[in-house]
Amino acid sequence: MCKQNFAKHVLSWNEIDYCILLLRDALRDRQFDEIVGISRAGLVASVLLAHALDMRSMSVLELQITNDDTINAKKFDEVKVVRLPCPTRIQGRRILLADDIVGSGRTMAKAQELLINQLGAAHLTRCSLVVNEANLSVPLDTVCDFVGVRVKGWTVFPWEYKKNTNGLADA
Numbered sequence: 001m002c003k004q005n006f007a008k009h010v011l012s013w014n015e016i017d018y019c020i021l022l023l024r025d026a027l028r029d030r031q032f033d034e035i036v037g038i039s040r041a042g043l044v045a046s047v048l049l050a051h052a053l054d055m056r057s058m059s060v061l062e063l064q065i066t067n068d069d070t071i072n073a074k075k076f077d078e079v080k081v082v083r084l085p086c087p088t089r090i091q092g093r094r095i096l097l098a099d100d101i102v103g104s105g106r107t108m109a110k111a112q113e114l115l116i117n118q119l120g121a122a123h124l125t126r127c128s129l130v131v132n133e134a135n136l137s138v139p140l141d142t143v144c145d146f147v148g149v150r151v152k153g154w155t156v157f158p159w160e161y162k163k164n165t166n167g168l169a170d171a
Contacts, residue, residue, distance in 0.1 A: 019148025024052035033093035042099035059085035
């Protein structure tokens, strides 16, 4: 499904749409009270899923694991918590957690810890558009329940084209 270009997996919007359809079909019969998107690009995934699942209630969880978006950027020792969602939107509720990519799994693990242990989510379902199996440092099922596509290597998303493909938007 992913195209190899510039030694990276360059995803098109059509491929993102396909991932969203796969996730929608897998999640369709489940009930959620809130979608939580991991900021930044997990917000793209959460908005697309909200439309696909006909959900309106959304929150943002802002976490940071690097200072920049360069390929193989140095990771922080700990995932930084920048902003939490409103606790009343999480406590005792069924949460769908969405991100654009699971790399090492550390960000998703931190999000899970915060949503369940600190904010009191009653139930958490975790999903990601992409999993980079080359970087995964934990078993996938410990950090993600549903995945659009699995790759082994760096992924460039459509919203990153100009920055990561030397301006080539037709990759």
